[in-house]
Structures are given as C-alpha cells and as structure tokens.
Amino acid sequence: MGHDARQEAEESIEFTVSWDENDPMNPRNMSKARRWLITTIVSLGSLCVACTSSIYSTTYDQIEREFNSSRLVVTLGLSFFIWGLGLGPMILSPLSEFYGRRKIYIASFTLFVVWLIPCAVAKNIQTMLISRFFNGLAGSAFLSVAGGTVGDMFDRHELALPMMFYTATPFVGPEIGPLVGGFINEYSTWRWTFYVLLIWAGLELVSIVLFVPETYHPVLLRYKARKLRQDTGNEKWKAPTERSQRSMAQMIMQSMYRPILLLTMEPMCLSLCIFSALLLGILYLFFGAFQLTFSTVYGFSESQCGLCFIGLFVGMLCAILTDPFWRRNYMRLESAHKGRGNETNDFQPEWRLPPAILGGPLVTVGIFIFAWTIYPNVHWIAPIIGSAVFGAGTILVYSGIFTFLVDAYPTYAASALAANSFTRSSFGGAFPLFGIQMYDKLGYHWASSLLAFLTLLMAPFPYLFFKYGSQIRQKSRFATGER
Known part of the structure; x- marks a missing residue:
C-alpha cells in the first residue's frame, strides 16, 4: 500500500505542469517594453477608479440645487462608491483565482463604464446613489486584482519600481479628482464630470481588451496543461490548480x-x-x-x-x-x-x-x-x-x-x-x-x-x-x- 501511494505521488509530480526555462507562455519572459505597457494600463485603470471616487465631491453644489437635496444626501454618493470599493474585493479576488485576471478586468471595467452612464444622465438623486454604489463595486477590481498583475510579470529583484508605480495610483487618484473636477464644474455643468470619466474609462477599456493579456500563472498553467493533453492525448497532465479540491x-x-x-x-x-x-x-x-x-x-x-x-x-x-x-x-x-549572531529566524x-x-x-x-x-x-x-x-x-x-x-x-x-x-x-x-x-x-x-x-x-x-x-x-x- 505504501509503495502504491509513493508511486501515485511520483506520477502526480511527473505529470504536474510547470514553467520551462524561457517558456513563451510565462509572463515574466515578455519583453520589458510590453510588461511596462501592461503595468501602465492597469495603473491608469486604478487611477481612473480612484479619481472617480473623489471627483464627485466637486459636483455637490450643482446636484444639490438641481435635485433639491440636502448636502448629507448628496454626500451619500461619495460614501456608497467607497463602500462598493470595499465590498468588491471580497468577491472579485477569489473569482480572479478561478477565471484569471483578464476576464475579471474586462467584465468589471465594462460594468464600470456602464454604471457611469446613469450617473451622467441621472434625473434624480436616487438614480445617482444606486449607480455610484455599483460603479464602485465594478471598479474595485483594479484596486484588488491589478497589483497581482504587476507581481505576475516581474521577478522579485525587479519588482520594486513597477510596484511603487502601481501602488501610487490609488493614493494619487483621489487628489487629481477634485483638481480636475473643480475646473469642469466651474465652467460647465456637473454632467460633464461624468462625460469626461466616460471618455477616460472607455479608452481604458479598449486598451485592456487590446493590450492586457492573461498574466495569472495558475490560470496560464491550466491553459498549458489543456494544450498538452490535446497534443499528447495523455489525460494525466494537470496544472497545480486542477489538483485542488x-x-x-x-x-x-x-x-x-x-x-x-x-x-x-x-x-x-x-x-x-x-x-x-x-x-x-x-x-x-x-x-x-x-x-x-x-x-x-x-x-x-x-x-x-x-x-x-x-x-x-x-x-x-x-x-x-x-x-x-x-x-x-x-x-x-x-x-x-x-x-548579533541570529542566523536562525533571520x-x-x-x-x-x-x-x-x-x-x-x-x-x-x-x-x-x-x-x-x-x-x-x-x-x-x-x-x-x-x-x-x-x-x-x-x-x-x-x-x-x-x-x-x-x-x-x-x-x-x-x-x-x-x-x-x-x-x-x-x-x-x-x-x-x-x-x-x-x-x-x-x-x-x-x-x-x-x-x-x-x-x-x-x-x-x-x-x-x-x-x-x-x-x-x-x-x-x-x-x-x-x-
């Protein structure tokens, strides 16, 4: 029985798919220019979401007058967006482990663009508040999953600079929002705040679809295992995640x-x-x-x-x-x-x-x-x-x-x-x-x-x-x- 178990373990190791040296499917083997392009796109997506959270605060006066609402009710639009941002990662992070990062990006950012539309054309405060919550929920993918994309593409010794570039965006975005929104709302109507965000988010979505491939290693290894099974006809080839229960x-x-x-x-x-x-x-x-x-x-x-x-x-x-x-x-x-001689647990x-x-x-x-x-x-x-x-x-x-x-x-x-x-x-x-x-x-x-x-x-x-x-x-x- 012990021999059978050992043999089975050896077979599972033998047929577990992993990266080969200079594997073309490994995201870390992409050219540096391409990896930085992807990092820039996901960072701008994160910047867009963070900016959307705060730019709303510059619309308070106009929305108050147009919808005849109190300042407290109008402010709920900011709060609902942030609560959506907090709730989203609880669901989107595990989903990305199943479906990969690219599918989550495309699905969530499409919904992010869709929920900006009712914000821009809202006729009452209720529409605005509901849309803002779902807008934050959809946009949260870039604050929960995108950091992983950067980690997928860069080795530990070269990770510091791209990770610093990405992690700056959720903090810098909220300051850019009021800066841009102040000019829009002084010289135009509050609706243009959301039209500008729609244009930005739309361009971002196109960039994701065209230039951001799947980078999540376990999912790519799953694709590789599937290809190996097709090419060899051997059903024993499995990715590590396919062995998970x-x-x-x-x-x-x-x-x-x-x-x-x-x-x-x-x-x-x-x-x-x-x-x-x-x-x-x-x-x-x-x-x-x-x-x-x-x-x-x-x-x-x-x-x-x-x-x-x-x-x-x-x-x-x-x-x-x-x-x-x-x-x-x-x-x-x-x-x-x-x-001080502390070699263990260093x-x-x-x-x-x-x-x-x-x-x-x-x-x-x-x-x-x-x-x-x-x-x-x-x-x-x-x-x-x-x-x-x-x-x-x-x-x-x-x-x-x-x-x-x-x-x-x-x-x-x-x-x-x-x-x-x-x-x-x-x-x-x-x-x-x-x-x-x-x-x-x-x-x-x-x-x-x-x-x-x-x-x-x-x-x-x-x-x-x-x-x-x-x-x-x-x-x-x-x-x-x-x-």
Missing part, C-alpha cells in the same frame, strides 16, 4: 470570513487596520472640508478649491520617492540582526514598520498645521503645507502597514489586506457623512484638531509593534516569524 463557493466564503477572523482575533491586525482606516476617513472627509474652508475663509472659487489638493498630491509624491531609503533601512536592520516583519513610525507623527503635525493656520490673515499656502505634511505621513503609514501585514501573515496575506481594505472603506465612506456638520458645529480649527487628536492616539501603535511585535506574534494563530 476547493470549489468557488468555498473560496468566496473563505475570503469573506477570514478577514473578519483576523480583525476580531488579531490585536495587531485590528489596530493597524483602524489606523490606516482613520487616515482614509480623514482624507475623504477633507474633500468636503477643503471646499468649505477655502471657499469661506479665503473666498476661493470652485477651480481654486480644486487646486488646493496639489498640497496633498505633492506631499504624497515626496513620501513615495523616499521608498529607496526605507528599503536600505530594512537591509540595515536585517544585517544588524545577523551581526526575518522579522517588524522591520517593515519604520515608515509608519515616522508617518504617524507627521500625520498629526500636518493636521494641526492645517487646523491652526486657517485664518483670513494667514496666507493660504500655510494650511496647504499642513495638508502636504499630512499627505506624506499618510503614504508612509500605509506603506509600512501594508508590507507589515503581508509579511506578518504570509499564509493569509490576501485576507490581511482584505481586512485592511474592508476597514478602510467602512471609515472612508462614513467620515464624509459627518464632516461638514462637524466643521459647522465645532468650527474649522477645533474640528480639524479633533481629527489630529484621534491620529495622535493611534500614532504609538507602529512603534509598539516594532518593539514588541515578535512576542505578540508568538501567541498568534495566524502570524508567523518566517516566510
């Missing part, structure tokens, strides 16, 4: 309940997810608060209020450009650890947290600068500098937390990121709903200060986990110190 329903259920398990049973995951969620909530709250404060205090027009987001944009860009420094710092921590996920340790105080300082420089007799550049410091801190916190979660929960990295995405979208959708009322009730200075105090409460957590994370992980049933 999991059904799609099981995968979708798992992708929905495991993030909840991580949030309820892992204090590190929960607190870091809340910190990043708080920052996204504040970022989306600012889309309403900026227009309120700069138009009231400085008398800025719609387009000038949009230009105020350049501060956030520049701050985020500066933080993204510090990435090589943090990589060197990571290598320094690793070599120092080995230098990998610590906590080494990913220094950017978040610096980012936490920057976020708080940035909001305080913004809060206490919003005076008519103080130059408008001062609060914009504060927003730039906040933007830089936000990116540093995000990059530290994202990479830490992936490394601390290597077996459940997708679930850890889904937990983060779910928490961020919950906060990101909820904060804009009370932002304007909070600024009206507390005043511009104390409303912003309240947000700063909330970030101050969360700022120590990255440092605490950097110092004590390895002990906490030893008691965890999900985390591990090794990759």
Whole structure:
C-alpha cells in the first residue's frame, strides 16, 4: 500500500505542469517594453477608479440645487462608491483565482463604464446613489486584482519600481479628482464630470481588451496543461490548480470570513487596520472640508478649491520617492540582526514598520498645521503645507502597514489586506457623512484638531509593534516569524 501511494505521488509530480526555462507562455519572459505597457494600463485603470471616487465631491453644489437635496444626501454618493470599493474585493479576488485576471478586468471595467452612464444622465438623486454604489463595486477590481498583475510579470529583484508605480495610483487618484473636477464644474455643468470619466474609462477599456493579456500563472498553467493533453492525448497532465479540491463557493466564503477572523482575533491586525482606516476617513472627509474652508475663509472659487489638493498630491509624491531609503533601512536592520549572531529566524516583519513610525507623527503635525493656520490673515499656502505634511505621513503609514501585514501573515496575506481594505472603506465612506456638520458645529480649527487628536492616539501603535511585535506574534494563530 505504501509503495502504491509513493508511486501515485511520483506520477502526480511527473505529470504536474510547470514553467520551462524561457517558456513563451510565462509572463515574466515578455519583453520589458510590453510588461511596462501592461503595468501602465492597469495603473491608469486604478487611477481612473480612484479619481472617480473623489471627483464627485466637486459636483455637490450643482446636484444639490438641481435635485433639491440636502448636502448629507448628496454626500451619500461619495460614501456608497467607497463602500462598493470595499465590498468588491471580497468577491472579485477569489473569482480572479478561478477565471484569471483578464476576464475579471474586462467584465468589471465594462460594468464600470456602464454604471457611469446613469450617473451622467441621472434625473434624480436616487438614480445617482444606486449607480455610484455599483460603479464602485465594478471598479474595485483594479484596486484588488491589478497589483497581482504587476507581481505576475516581474521577478522579485525587479519588482520594486513597477510596484511603487502601481501602488501610487490609488493614493494619487483621489487628489487629481477634485483638481480636475473643480475646473469642469466651474465652467460647465456637473454632467460633464461624468462625460469626461466616460471618455477616460472607455479608452481604458479598449486598451485592456487590446493590450492586457492573461498574466495569472495558475490560470496560464491550466491553459498549458489543456494544450498538452490535446497534443499528447495523455489525460494525466494537470496544472497545480486542477489538483485542488476547493470549489468557488468555498473560496468566496473563505475570503469573506477570514478577514473578519483576523480583525476580531488579531490585536495587531485590528489596530493597524483602524489606523490606516482613520487616515482614509480623514482624507475623504477633507474633500468636503477643503471646499468649505477655502471657499469661506479665503473666498476661493470652485477651480481654486480644486487646486488646493496639489498640497496633498505633492506631499504624497515626496513620501513615495523616499521608498529607496526605507528599503536600505530594512537591509540595515536585517544585517544588524545577523551581526548579533541570529542566523536562525533571520526575518522579522517588524522591520517593515519604520515608515509608519515616522508617518504617524507627521500625520498629526500636518493636521494641526492645517487646523491652526486657517485664518483670513494667514496666507493660504500655510494650511496647504499642513495638508502636504499630512499627505506624506499618510503614504508612509500605509506603506509600512501594508508590507507589515503581508509579511506578518504570509499564509493569509490576501485576507490581511482584505481586512485592511474592508476597514478602510467602512471609515472612508462614513467620515464624509459627518464632516461638514462637524466643521459647522465645532468650527474649522477645533474640528480639524479633533481629527489630529484621534491620529495622535493611534500614532504609538507602529512603534509598539516594532518593539514588541515578535512576542505578540508568538501567541498568534495566524502570524508567523518566517516566510
């Protein structure tokens, strides 16, 4: 019996399809120009979706008047879109494991374009709100699946630059939205906001269909196994995924309940997810608060209020450009650890947290600068500098937390990121709903200060986990110190 089992195992290994050297089907063997073209297209898709989330905030005044709605109801259009973005990955990520990335891109981006149409031609606020939710749901594929496409095409040693290029887009997009939307809504009607998005998304969809092939390795190996079975007539050739017994329903259920398990049973995951969620909530709250404060205090027009987001944009860009420094710092921590004679278990996920340790105080300082420089007799550049410091801190916190979660929960990295995405979208959708009322009730200075105090409460957590994370992980049933 033991001999039969061993023979069967050897046969299954022998007939398991894998990549050959210089395999033409392997996406990593495509030319560098083609790989960068695909990276650019999926990154622009992510930028388009992120921009669509925030550009809506510039239409508030016109939609309020045309549909005779309150500001709170109109703001729901922003919240519903973000909640759709948070819900989508729970379903689309496991579906991409079955059908591959290309089919998910084409299906979801087609639906993204379709749901932009009722937004553009809406005759009442109900149509707008429902369309915005499904628009976010469809667009979420680019924020959940597209990062995997970049990883499919580049080896680990060359992944840093394309991945930095892609990961910048979900953060830069929300700042570009109000910047462009401010000019559209000052010189045209709000409907042109959505016509412009339709043109952009339509061109993006055509680019995906023409230039973005399937890159997901397990699905490509499945195609290769099918071709081998046809060519050889031998039905024993199988791809690794074809040997898996999991059904799609099981995968979708798992992708929905495991993030909840991580949030309820892992204090590190929960607190870091809340910190990043708080920052996204504040970022989306600012889309309403900026227009309120700069138009009231400085008398800025719609387009000038949009230009105020350049501060956030520049701050985020500066933080993204510090990435090589943090990589060197990571290598320094690793070599120092080995230098102390720790050859075993020479990998610590906590080494990913220094950017978040610096980012936490920057976020708080940035909001305080913004809060206490919003005076008519103080130059408008001062609060914009504060927003730039906040933007830089936000990116540093995000990059530290994202990479830490992936490394601390290597077996459940997708679930850890889904937990983060779910928490961020919950906060990101909820904060804009009370932002304007909070600024009206507390005043511009104390409303912003309240947000700063909330970030101050969360700022120590990255440092605490950097110092004590390895002990906490030893008691965890999900985390591990090794990759």
